[in-house]
Amino acid sequence: MTDRTRISRVVLALLGVAIVVAVWQGMISYYGLQRIVLPTPVEVASTLGGLFVSQSFWHDVLVSLREFVLGYVIGGVLGIVVGTIIGERPAIRMVIGPVIEALRFIVPFAWIPLTVLWFGTSLTGKVVLVAYAVFFVMVVTTARSIATVDPTLSRVGTMLGMRPLAIAFKVHLRAAAPGIASGAKAAAALGWIAVVAAEYIGASAGLGVMITNASMSLATATVIGGMVVIGVIGAVVSWLVGYAARVWLNY
């Protein structure tokens, strides 16, 4: 029975994909759409195949990934540190909490023009932007996870004669780890999108540049191919963060 439901699930999922491809292809044939408006699925697939063997494509991927990883690590570490301090010390939370809340409403994308003015089209601008985006997600989730740690745990720590710093690191941070991990996953998705968006506005290389250039020269197959690549990388990055967290937390 379970085998049958599993098989029917796969079949129905494939049916869904088939419907999408059929509608896509059907719209092209029925409306006689131009290739620059909507290329056929086969064309997109062959464009993707062409991208995989081109050197400039891999260069773009590496540029985007490097910007992302650097920004993610910097923003993530700073965010966890500041979030821990805020979560541990209510007085500090009251001082810098409102400032952080106010800045949170200026979404990272609004910073793009400013980072271009300050840092030009260099690597630094994107790293700063990604770090900014990741930082705020991590501060908020870390502070919240630490604030909601079961108070009994802190009391046990105190009873065992642990110093406040030891409690913060050995008890709170560990108890808050699952919350922080889910924040890290959300931050990875946001940071990756921030890289792509920043590359639309001002960059000399990267996947965002690749698809905006393709869009300007109406190479729609390359645009869609690039979108697929960006989506897959985003999903893989987010899965990797989730996997690393699971392994590290020993679930």
Place this chain on the structure above:
Amino acid sequence: MDTAPYRRLAARSWALPWLLGVAGAVGALLFWTLMAFWLKGGGGVISRLPTPLTVGADLVEYAKGTLWRDLAASLQVFLVGWILGSVGAAAAGLAIGQSKTIGAIFGPIVEALRPVSSIVWVPLAVVWFGFGFTSKVFLVGLAVFLVVIIYAIDGARRIPADLDRTATMLGMTPLQRFRALVLPGALTQVLVGARVALMSGWGTVIVAELVAADYGLGARLIAVQQSYDVAAVMASMVCFGLAGFVMNAIFSRFEHWALPWRFHGGAQ
């Protein structure tokens, strides 16, 4: 019994967060001002950092001028996209959540589309719809749709078991069940999702306007950036933040009014 000390304590605990918060804000502004003076002499990469006062003056100037027109243009894009995206997601979510077959066919497709943020769609939207209103509404609608649909599916699927049994006991017809049980549950979740989608929709407005700029706050942001006017760039950013904050506050109020049981810790 003398309650004065307690009252004083209560007053202090009410005032303390405010005092510290104001101190933090003043400290941040002071830090910003000091940085502005320090970086003025050139040197570092950030060669142009205006003081908070300059940005404030620019904000006032902007508010006297085209701010309201830009804001109206951005809000229009946002609201149309947000409503279309939420309504579409509610309908699709109900269908996917209620019918196992439709869920099995289209659920995986929604899952595959979700990691591709609407921002990735910007270049394609430009090819399809040009730089006008339509392409931005499409992008915002897509962003909102991809967030809200998860909530809608969840709401349509998760009917409390006791209510379900009650419905069976009352001998409700499928249509009655749908109207009395499924729809309210799903719409509640849609409302929650619509609020979560508020910020991602607003962020999409920014990116869409930065790339496909004709009117709006994002178009202004790009225009002043191209004339290297850092103070005006920062003033526009403040406008984006303020608008997002106000919308969030308004919708919070609305949510409290529409779904009071979520906030009073009662059942459900």
